[in-house]
Amino acid sequence: MNRNGTVYTNDNHTTNSKNPNAAAPALQVTELVGGYSPRRPVLHGLTFDVRPGEIVGLIGLNGAGKSTAIKHILGLMQPHAGQIQVGGTTLDRDPQKYRSSIAYVPESPVLFDELTVDEHLRLTGMAYGVDGDLYTDRREQLLDEFHMRVKRGAFAEHLSKGMKQKVMIMNALLANPPLFIIDEPFLGLDPLGIRSLLDRLVEVKRAGAAVLMSSHILSTVETYCDRYIVLHHGRMAASGTLDDVRKAAGMTGGTLDEAFFRLVSDTAGGGDSTHGR
């Protein structure tokens, strides 16, 4: 219950953030094979981890399997093979701990029609067991930070796409779990919203949380992420630091964008599949 209040405050995480690589991974995906139909898997043997105190960028073309991978991590889809561990446990072993370790920002906002912005925050606070006082503080801070104070009493129907997205992000930040899973968060967000989100992601990362973020905005991904996972046709075309991705693309310099382009343009001969698994 007070887990969110005590364990994941800044103080407790400073030890982690000094040496993130030493900590146990917040998310460990091992040899994941998955998809909607067992006969036609979409994901082919993904293995990666996200450690406390880092932001990992999940990138790939439309249909590369990013959203499917995320659905598997959330437990919305069952793996055909392989294992997913969050906070050292699987969904089957300890669903309660698994779920309370994850906050999710979906690609397209999913709000309750009958709840206002404020009430969504309250519901999330209740669901994640955020302590009462802490909830009030965080709520007020988030309303200001995302400029949603005037809209706090509005229903989803009267919010723009970007505002709905903000509500989703605010809910995730309110829950403040050890692992954030964020699917294409910048779509529809205004420039101030994007900046607030990125600032907060850096903040939660410094506090020791792990973030898995999928996005097509590669320049932003390059700036903010510590490591990258490049998905192509459901396989990992590359993973690791920018250098690792460049290496996989057969480059020695250049931006993430250039490396990504070489990895995924099948005809250009860049997609060196031997680097995939």
Add this chain to the structure above:
Amino acid sequence: MGDKIVRAAHSPAHREETQAPPSRFDPLQLWSERASGFRKETMPYYSYVARSGFPGVIMLALIVAAIGYSMLVRDVPAHFPFTLFGVVLTIGFVCWSPLRSWLHPADTVFLLPQEAAMSGYIRRSMRYNGTAGVIGVLASLLVYWPMYAQSEGQAGAWLLLIALTAVKAGNMAGAWQERKAAEAGARRMLRIARWLLTGLVLAALYQLAPWKAAVLGLLATGLLALAYRLPRKHRLPWDMLIREEVRTRRRYYRFLALFIDVPTQSPRIARRSYLSWLGGRIRYAQRGTYVYLYAMTMFRTELGGMLVRLTLLGMLVLYWLGESVWLDGWGASLIYVLFAGIVGLQLGALRHSHKYAVWGHIYPLPEGQRVASLLTVDRNAFLAAALLMWLPCGIVLAVQSEYAQSLAAPAAALLYAAAVRPGGVRRRMAKEAEED
């Protein structure tokens, strides 16, 4: 915004409607396809309506109303307000002019470039709703006729018939102009003006010499025609028509949902602060998550409105029965069973909410908490409605020293809510979960 869409969507303009090779865009064919599409979509549900006994109830109600009305006609009280009666009876049929356009949101992309070709399409809608509207007006006139014949009205049947058809046509044209008005305020003002002026013209028609009514009608038409020139207007009110279409479809499906599970349309939400403050009183704790969600859902969706109306109606009816000590005071209890039963039936719909919500899988809450919370909300809501409903009746019965009659019904409701109802709801949920 519209401008950009037009250009962006110019090439695939009517790909969805026409088969390759590209032929000319035919709005009338599109209209027919969509109208028959809607018929095909809803037709299967009507067999459930037919089987439900609902048509029988409606027939019965009509027969009872007809008998009551014929008695009133045969023995009209002195100083009966013939004209007012006629206006109230007919004005809804004359003024209310809905329009089925079958338009949906994607049309602002794919049909917008064809805006110029859409006039035939809209005319078709006008004819469709106009025919139904005129039939409605004539039916209301038919009902009014036996009354009118006894009043001082001077117009003959044919004259009234033609005049009302003309007024209806004017109202349809007016309603179209209102739809085109860009601002909601202007639309509302124009609509109020139209209803008021139509009411006056109808009154004149039913009471004054026909030529006087005709002059008044022309004056009103001129006045409205001038008023309709004032607001800023859309060439074709796409958003307005799409919203109207959504509302109409929702009405159809809400009606059908009374008889059979239908694909859910997004629910209509009302703030209902007078109820929803109760949600804020639910203790802020992890255990209460779903209690909070279900309570808010109940307060804010149609269900809440229905329960409030039902409770108020029950209070009134039971109060009357209690006060008259019908059947030694037991009559109220009898009717109470009926009312409480309907409340329970309506409340049962709550279990369909949030069944498939993605957050149900994401939230770190124990399995089974959703069902337990639903039962809590269901029980409390049932008890609140049932006890409130009985309160006035119970008090008047107690005042008249009918203590047993006053206390038996609420005791039975308590027992039912505590011991019988939760098990039933739980069983139904388990069964539905299995079927899914």
